[in-house]
Amino acid sequence: LLIPLGAGMSVILIGLVVWISRQHLSPQGALQLAIKRKAFVTHYQPIIELATGQCAGAEALVRWRQPDGSFVPPDMFIPLAERTGLIEPLTDLVIQRVVDDLASMLRREPSMHVAINIAACDMQSGRFLPVLSRALRGAGVAPTQVWLEATESGFMDVNAARATIDQARQAGHAIAIDDFGTGYSSLSLLQTLPLDALKIDKSFVDAIGTQAATSIVVPHIISMAHGLRFRIVAEGVETAAQEAYLREAGVQFVQGWLYSKALPLEAFLAFYKARNQRRTAPPPDTE
Numbered sequence: 533l534l535i536p537l538g539a540g541m542s543v544i545l546i547g548l549v550v551w552i553s554r555q556h557l558s559p560q561g562a563l564q565l566a567i568k569r570k571a572f573v574t575h576y577q578p579i580i581e582l583a584t585g586q587c588a589g590a591e592a593l594v595r596w597r598q599p600d601g602s603f604v605p606p607d608m609f610i611p612l613a614e615r616t617g618l619i620e621p622l623t624d625l626v627i628q629r630v631v632d633d634l635a636s637m638l639r640r641e642p643s644m645h646v647a648i649n650i651a652a653c654d655m656q657s658g659r660f661l662p663v664l665s666r667a668l669r670g671a672g673v674a675p676t677q678v679w680l681e682a683t684e685s686g687f688m689d690v691n692a693a694r695a696t697i698d699q700a701r702q703a704g705h706a707i708a709i710d711d712f713g714t715g716y717s718s719l720s721l722l723q724t725l726p727l728d729a730l731k732i733d734k735s736f737v738d739a740i741g742t743q744a745a746t747s748i749v750v751p752h753i754i755s756m757a758h759g760l761r762f763r764i765v766a767e768g769v770e771t772a773a774q775e776a777y778l779r780e781a782g783v784q785f786v787q788g789w790l791y792s793k794a795l796p797l798e799a800f801l802a803f804y805k806a807r808n809q810r811r812t813a814p815p816p817d818t819e
């Protein structure tokens with residue numbers, strides 16, 4: 533079980549297992565209790581616009597806060613939540629947390645945007661949309677400031693997905709297909725759904741400049757997205773060489789450790805401020 537995980541992940545996983553067994557809870561029971569106690573935070577990973585170098589906003593990434601102050605990453609509990617139906621209350625919790633955070637960000641940074649990850653089953657059911665609208669109204673936040681993203685499996689049932697996308701776009705949200713290229717989506721799926729953006733998965737970004745077969749696919753994904761008039765966000769950008777390639781290929785947005793990891797709210801706001809101050813300075817007066 534531990535072999536495919538990195539050392540850090542293994543330590544976290546072992547810690548989680550020890551903690552759960554001390555509580556005499558099943559993993560599902562532990563997750564259920566955590567939801568009841570709202571033991572989750574969202575961290576914010578900056579999204580950078582390549583043309584300007586400015587930070588356009590962030591992707592909200594949920595973490596399960598442990599009693600010792602450490603965080604369990606989402607890949608360790610989202611699949612369990614999806615299997616057990618706990619994803620519904622968890623999505624609601626994330627929505628409320630992000631909207632509250634966004635309201636406080638907007639008081640200082642009026643053009644802030646945040647992207648929320650919507651689980652496949654929630655995207656198919658559209659159940660989260662009334663929850664989101666209510667939260668936004670309650671906080672006085674414009675829906676245009678919230679982007680949504682879901683992986684390919686969230687769009688597999690085209691009719692169900694279209695209903696959700698139509699409603700969400702009517703409300704003012706932009707929608708992206710996440711981890712593009714890693715699932716089973718067909719090209720016709722992309723053609724038929726009125727999506728706004730496509731996120732190129734990290735595995736393709738990793739392949740840029742290598743001999744890997746995936747590196748051959750990258751320019752095709754990019755030109756296809758351009759043809760469909762989707763905005764493109766490249767994920768997991770770690771090197772200046774990857775950035776140079778993506779810029780050259782006409783990718784508009786990037787996200788990755790080259791710029792920043794996901795940060796707690798205040799740290800993200802500091803990043804945003806520093807980044808956007810630096811680049812918005814008016815050009816020197818040449819007269």
Ligand code: C2E
Nearest residue numbers: 593594605606607610626649650651768769770787788789
């Ligand atoms: P994702 O939506 O594709 O998010 C990108 C993941 O890549 C994040 O991992 C992010 O921290 C990581 N990442 C970003 N840039 C880099 C980089 O340059 N290098 C490396 N090595 N990693 C990078 P994270 O936070 O562990 O999230 C994993 C996945 O969990 C997300 O993938 C998303 O599918 C899911 N997830 C996160 N938050 C939520 C949520 O609130 N609800 C739902 N349903 N799923 C969520």
Ligand code: MG
Nearest residue numbers: 591649681710
């Ligand atoms: Mg995402």
Ligand code: MG
Nearest residue numbers: 710711731767
């Ligand atoms: Mg992704």
Ligand code: MG
Nearest residue numbers: 683710711733
């Ligand atoms: Mg992912």
